Each structure stands twice: as C-alpha cells, then as structure tokens.
Amino acid sequence: MRLQLNDVSPTPLNPRRNFGTPEELTRFGEELRAAQLAACVAVSRDVYLNLWPDHADHIGDVKHVLVNGERRYRGACQVGLDALDFVVRDELAASRETFINHLLKENLDRADFDIIERARGISELVAVCAEESERGARARAAEHLGKDRSWITHQLSLLDLPEAIQAMLSSGDLPERDGRLLVRQLKENPGLTEADLLQFLKDQKAARSAEKEAERALLAAAAARRRTLPSWRKRALLMPPVAHQHNWTAARQPHRPPPRPTVRATRRPIRLHPVRMPSPSLSRSRARTSSRLSCRRRTRNGHPPSSPRPP
Structure with missing residues (x-):
C-alpha cells in the first residue's frame, strides 16, 4: 500500500x-x-x-x-x-523476540552493515531473549540467527572495547580479526587503556612482519643455494625414492651406476630328489621271498604248508 x-x-x-x-x-x-x-x-x-x-x-x-x-x-x-x-x-x-529477530536478520547480510552495528543488534536480541529467562539467552539468540553460541559471544565482546576502537571497527580502519585480538588482551589485562591496546596491536603487527621477513630471507637463501648446486646434484634432489636401499653417493654420480643390491642366503636351499619306483621284476622277487619265509614259519610251528613250495 x-x-x-x-x-x-x-x-x-x-x-x-x-x-x-x-x-x-x-x-x-x-x-x-x-x-x-x-x-x-x-x-x-x-x-x-x-x-x-x-x-x-x-x-x-x-x-x-x-x-x-x-x-x-x-x-x-x-x-x-x-x-x-x-x-x-x-x-x-x-513478540519482542520475533520483532528483533526480523529486524536483525534483514541487516546481517548487508555489505554496509558494520561490525559494531551488528554487535549492538545482537546485544538487543540477547536482552530480549533474557526477559523470558536469563539462562540460555545467548543460545536462543544463536538459534534465531542460525549461528553458533560462540559466534554470539565473540560479537558481544566487541562492545567491551573503548569507543575510539569501536569507531575504528565501524569505519573499517581496523579489521575484525584485530578487534578480537584486542578483546582477548583486554580480558587478560582489564586495566589497559585505549593507547595501551593500540600500542599492543602495533607491537603484534611488527612481530608478525619480522617473522614474515625472516621466513622470506630463509626461502631466498635456500633458492640461492639451489642455484649454485651442480646439475647432477639438482637431479639427485629431484630423484624419486626407490624401494631398495643402495649407495646414494654412487647413485648421484652420473658416470658411476649404482651397485645392485646383494642378497645373502641365510640357510642352504633344500634339494628335492626324485622318487625311484621299483621295477616289476624286483617286486616279483620280493613276493617269492616273502612266500618262502611264511611257509617255513608254518612248518616250524607244526602246520603243513597250505600249498606246495613253488619251484
């Protein structure tokens, strides 16, 4: 309308x-x-x-x-x-929760909605949720916004900073990451002033810059040493690892091939001999001998042989 x-x-x-x-x-x-x-x-x-x-x-x-x-x-x-x-x-x-929730959700996704404005809106929503019960007010506010409870806590902690630092956060001169760092420092040392916090942030940035410079110097020195290496050394550094171990000093020299790995046997190999089958004539001879012996045993015990002795 x-x-x-x-x-x-x-x-x-x-x-x-x-x-x-x-x-x-x-x-x-x-x-x-x-x-x-x-x-x-x-x-x-x-x-x-x-x-x-x-x-x-x-x-x-x-x-x-x-x-x-x-x-x-x-x-x-x-x-x-x-x-x-x-x-x-x-x-x-x-309800108050519904009104504040809708009012805040419309602004959360806006690009020109700065950090401190967002923290103030979240603080208002938490205050409205606390009217019903102090216990779990931040959890209910996080549920309304679809965020985690820790995110709500981090946003509310930005309102504990001095007004000048909050203005820097609102204008974009100070990123939210540095604001959270100052919040942790203020929580550990509650008596710090605005000048102390800004000096602490300056020292932290100088320390990070020194670390990055040292890391860049190390990388530059390593690159310079790599450029001065002979060609065979560069190829050896780029060689992929192999499954067996051998003399790497010899392997890095192109004119001397690496020796083959030697395998020492710890025990003598087992030799398998072929099985010799008896011939048919030898089997018949053993059968005659066995029959003669059985006939002798029966005669010796008083029993006649059941069959005449074979010729």
Whole structure:
C-alpha cells in the first residue's frame, strides 16, 4: 500500500546507524523517485506499542512504525518525496523476540552493515531473549540467527572495547580479526587503556612482519643455494625414492651406476630328489621271498604248508 511519510516513524530499535552521507542519500532518493524496487515493511502503531509502550513519545502520533527500509525512508525524505510503497505486517510484532529477530536478520547480510552495528543488534536480541529467562539467552539468540553460541559471544565482546576502537571497527580502519585480538588482551589485562591496546596491536603487527621477513630471507637463501648446486646434484634432489636401499653417493654420480643390491642366503636351499619306483621284476622277487619265509614259519610251528613250495 501507499503510505504518507508523515504517518510513518522509524523504530529506535534499529541497530543500523550509518545510512550514508547526505550526497549518497540524495542520489538514492532520486533513484526512488524514478522507481521503487522494494517496498518498506511496517507495523501498526497499536501493535508496536503493545510490545514497547515506553516508545510512545519517540514515535509520536504516527499510524505506522517502520521495521525495514529506513534508508529508503531517509532517502525519500532527503529529496522531498511524500509517500512510498509499504507492506504492513503486524504478525512481526507477535513478540519482542520475533520483532528483533526480523529486524536483525534483514541487516546481517548487508555489505554496509558494520561490525559494531551488528554487535549492538545482537546485544538487543540477547536482552530480549533474557526477559523470558536469563539462562540460555545467548543460545536462543544463536538459534534465531542460525549461528553458533560462540559466534554470539565473540560479537558481544566487541562492545567491551573503548569507543575510539569501536569507531575504528565501524569505519573499517581496523579489521575484525584485530578487534578480537584486542578483546582477548583486554580480558587478560582489564586495566589497559585505549593507547595501551593500540600500542599492543602495533607491537603484534611488527612481530608478525619480522617473522614474515625472516621466513622470506630463509626461502631466498635456500633458492640461492639451489642455484649454485651442480646439475647432477639438482637431479639427485629431484630423484624419486626407490624401494631398495643402495649407495646414494654412487647413485648421484652420473658416470658411476649404482651397485645392485646383494642378497645373502641365510640357510642352504633344500634339494628335492626324485622318487625311484621299483621295477616289476624286483617286486616279483620280493613276493617269492616273502612266500618262502611264511611257509617255513608254518612248518616250524607244526602246520603243513597250505600249498606246495613253488619251484
């Protein structure tokens, strides 16, 4: 629907504070005058005051409270537009957690949403979640945002830094990695001032730079030694390892081939002799001898032989 800008007021709960310079807002407002690609999101006044009745003096007598699209609202006011397209979604004000969660999710993926603004929005969400129960407030906030609880803790710790360092984080002059380093240092030494933290960060950067310079010097020296090596030495360093061990000193010399590995036998090999089968004539002779002996034994024991002695 089309709403008059005089009937809309932005919410004071929006963690975003940087909306651009007046020149940027003017340029953006002229783009909105030509075409508005996305509608702003708002809720009714009565629904909003049911959640935050103490904001009545801040929003005034307007009929709707802006949830998302404050930069579009400010850009339109900068160029003197009277109305914009809005979507009224009173279901976003069903609870404080739902309202803050939607307000924060819309800004988390924005490129111009700086680190400190994000930390302030997360702090507001944790505070709203703590109204129900102090225990597990950060875990519920992490669940709303789809993040880990440790990520919530790291974001909130940035708000413990001095105001000047927070301003450096907001402007982008100080990366978030250095901000977390300063947070750890401040946690270990609570009495440090802003100048002490900046001096500590300067010393850390100098130490890292010295380490990188020493590493580059070592790599340059190794490359220089490699360039002065003879060609056969370079080839030997590039040779792949082999399965057997041999004299590497001889292997590195191209005119002397490496000796073959010698295998020493620890025990004598077992020789297998062929089995000799008896001939048929020898088998018949052994059969006659056995028959004569059996006949003699029976005669000696008093029993006649069962068959005459063979000739």
